[in-house]
Amino acid sequence: MNTAESEPDVQFGLAVRARRAQLGITLDQLATASGVSPGALSRVERGLLSVSLRNAMAIARGLDCELSELVQQPVAQVTRAGDYLRFVDDNTGVERLALAQPTPGIRLLQYSLPPGATSSHFAAHRTGTREVFHILAGQVRVWSGTESTLLQAGDTATLVMDTEHHFRNEGEIAASLMLLVISPGG
Numbered sequence: 001m002n003t004a005e006s007e008p009d010v011q012f013g014l015a016v017r018a019r020r021a022q023l024g025i026t027l028d029q030l031a032t033a034s035g036v037s038p039g040a041l042s043r044v045e046r047g048l049l050s051v052s053l054r055n056a057m058a059i060a061r062g063l064d065c066e067l068s069e070l071v072q073q074p075v076a077q078v079t080r081a082g083d084y085l086r087f088v089d090d091n092t093g094v095e096r097l098a099l100a101q102p103t104p105g106i107r108l109l110q111y112s113l114p115p116g117a118t119s120s121h122f123a124a125h126r127t128g129t130r131e132v133f134h135i136l137a138g139q140v141r142v143w144s145g146t147e148s149t150l151l152q153a154g155d156t157a158t159l160v161m162d163t164e165h166h167f168r169n170e171g172e173i174a175a176s177l178m179l180l181v182i183s184p185g186g
Contacts, residue, residue, distance in 0.1 A: 010047030034062030113169035138175025
């Protein structure tokens with residue numbers, strides 16, 4: 001199981017453990033109250049076991065709370081500086097930081113481009129996908145198919161990206177941009 005798939009299991013397990021600690025009850029006591037075995041509860045709390053809806057509801061009843069209290073997303077999702085996924089093209093020097101993916105279908109990226117550098121040529125996205133470019137420094141030309149738009153520092157553009165696309169630093173100084181990719185249907 002990869003990390004993205006196990007994240008809800010881990011979050012649910014942490015919420016169960018926190019609620020059980022708040023109530024001051026043991027795994028055995030929760031097992032008695034919920035009808036879920038102590039071994040299964042232990043694996044749930046460690047994020048190693050996905051529970052059925054029936055068992056999740058039984059665990060919530062055993063913890064005297066609503067299921068929604070155990071499955072709510074955290075208020076804040078923080079990625080600390082230096083923990084971003086970082087990709088650098090050795091040939092062009094273009095750097096991409098994957099800053100956030102708050103929900104499926106939405107990604108926030110930051111690009112840095114040396115003078116004259118061109119990004120990879122990206123394949124067409126799903127129909128209806130939009131990319132929002134905000135230029136932090138420099139000037140960047142963005143191509144969507146055969147059409148292009150020149151953006152300066154401070155400019156923001158929303159472009160349909162359901163065709164092959166790429167971008168290039170057209171200036172004499174390093175350029176940087178924020179890119180929000182919004183794909184319909186996640």
